[in-house]
Amino acid sequence: MSKKRNNAKVNEFEGTFLADGKLCTKNMIPGKRVYDEFLYNSKHGELRSWDPRRSKPAAAIYKGLHHFPLKKGMKVLYLGVASGTTCSHFSDLVEKEGIIYGIEISDRVLREILTIAKERGNIVPILADARMPEEFPWIEDVDLVYADIAIKDQSEVLIRNCKKFLKPGGFAMIAIKSRSIDVTKRPTDVYKEERKKLEQFFNVTDFVTLEPHERDHGYFVLKRK
Template identity: 50%
Template sequence: MHLLFPGIWKHEGRILTRNLIAGQKSLSEELLTVDGTEYRAWDPYHSKPAAAIMKGLKDFPIKEGGKILYLGAANGNTASYFSDIIGMKGIIYGVEISDRAMIDLIQLCRKRRNIAPILANAKLPKEYIWIERVDAVYEDVAARDQTEILIRNCQTFLKKGGYAMIAIKARSIDVVKNPKEIFRQEMAKLKEHFEVAEEIDIEPFEKDHELVVLRMK
């Protein structure tokens, strides 16, 4: 077992986080106990940051005690791993537009008290303007204007020098254009506001997706 980043380990080919709530897991998830500590296996086929880690990400901007704005939290799968990593001193503001996904997210937040569920549209930061400024913004919203959504949220909520992370889904931006061309086009928009720390193609875990880590200028 070796430490990849603070709060993230690799063991027998799997990525692990330490389970913040012992015994708590989703149906499909695997729990492992190593030296008396319970860990959760983080599946790169179901979570894009885990895919980027498998593909050799060099630095991970979600850290212990971090305050995170998560756009497109869905049922909280990836957010639950961020919750393990940040621990009880951190907080995740999980924004999700779907009522259906929100029902599951609220169930998860009852157990994981470091996630605050917010039923809102990530295109309209005014809907959750009350949240505090954050250390990192993660966006996984499959929308044509997903780059603009990230920029707007970072301008509103990200601390100076903070990190942003976006999962760019080429097919949501344009179904016919070559994904490489789409990535170039979105990166050009992002570079106006951010320095690029890392840009990772996450195939074979997700087709036509990149995970990009950025630092606000």
């Protein structure tokens, strides 16, 4: 896709922009795409479109999320980093002053992010099981934990990692895939049950569902009590 010139404007969340009506982040590596995103030249620098069909945080922002706590300089623990599509935008947002520790259980998938991590310098890919934070005890305390892990006990895994790594008053975000928890229940009922679990450790600061971008997903923004 060719680079476009655009009179982009700053969006409501730090480090995000709107260009041609598309959510964007400022490209840490100008001229370099991570997937098939659009690139825009603007007075803010080169911007990368953030596709809500490929990234759940982007879908949440498109759905009207009011609180998105990720900011420049933050230390982030990312559970389920996969091939790095979303992580690359997080990388743009925390910039060179921040760092992202990306946990992924599949070595095949993790290999896909190695080049991105080497180029950007603020992503640390880690081959480990997010359910077992004792496998990566050397990680420093972080400002934010993000979880995108389609397993039955996803809320419990988030809490387990936050107890170990999240600073007091720090933030967490989780994309709940209801069908991974219970296919027999309505997604709205699953979200209510997961909310009760999460509220034992966090204050819920925001919640949106992700349709039509992601089916049967709910997105929670949380603050550690």
